[in-house]
Amino acid sequence: METLMNILMEIDESIQWEKEKALIDDRILDSFGVISLISELEEAFDIEIEAAEMIPENLNSVEALWKMVQRLKEK
Numbered sequence: 209m210e211t212l213m214n215i216l217m218e219i220d221e222s223i224q225w226e227k228e229k230a231l232i233d234d235r236i237l238d239s240f241g242v243i244s245l246i247s248e249l250e251e252a253f254d255i256e257i258e259a260a261e262m263i264p265e266n267l268n269s270v271e272a273l274w275k276m277v278q279r280l281k282e283k
Contacts, residue, residue, distance in 0.1 A: 209274055211252050211253070212249075212270065212274055212277065213270070215245065215248045215249065215252060219237075219244055219248075220237075223237075225270050228270075229269045230268050232268050233264055233268060237267065242262065242267065249277060253280070253281055254281075255277065255283075257276075257280065261276060261280070
């Protein structure tokens with residue numbers, strides 16, 4: 209989780225990541241941010257995030273992101 213938080217802070221330090229529950233729905237994280245995030249997550253956690261995973265349910269909050277990472281690491 210610490211690695212995830214570090215990645216998020218590198219993307220944008222002004223966002224209160226722990227509090228946000230609609231990063232995608234409220235357009236807090238833009239398309240460039242999503243692409244950067246996906247790339248960083250894949251590299252940091254040695255996972256592959258396919259297009260089908262790039263849905264708001266997996267990206268709207270830190271908790272959702274962490275669940276997705278954990279699930280993909282198990283594959």
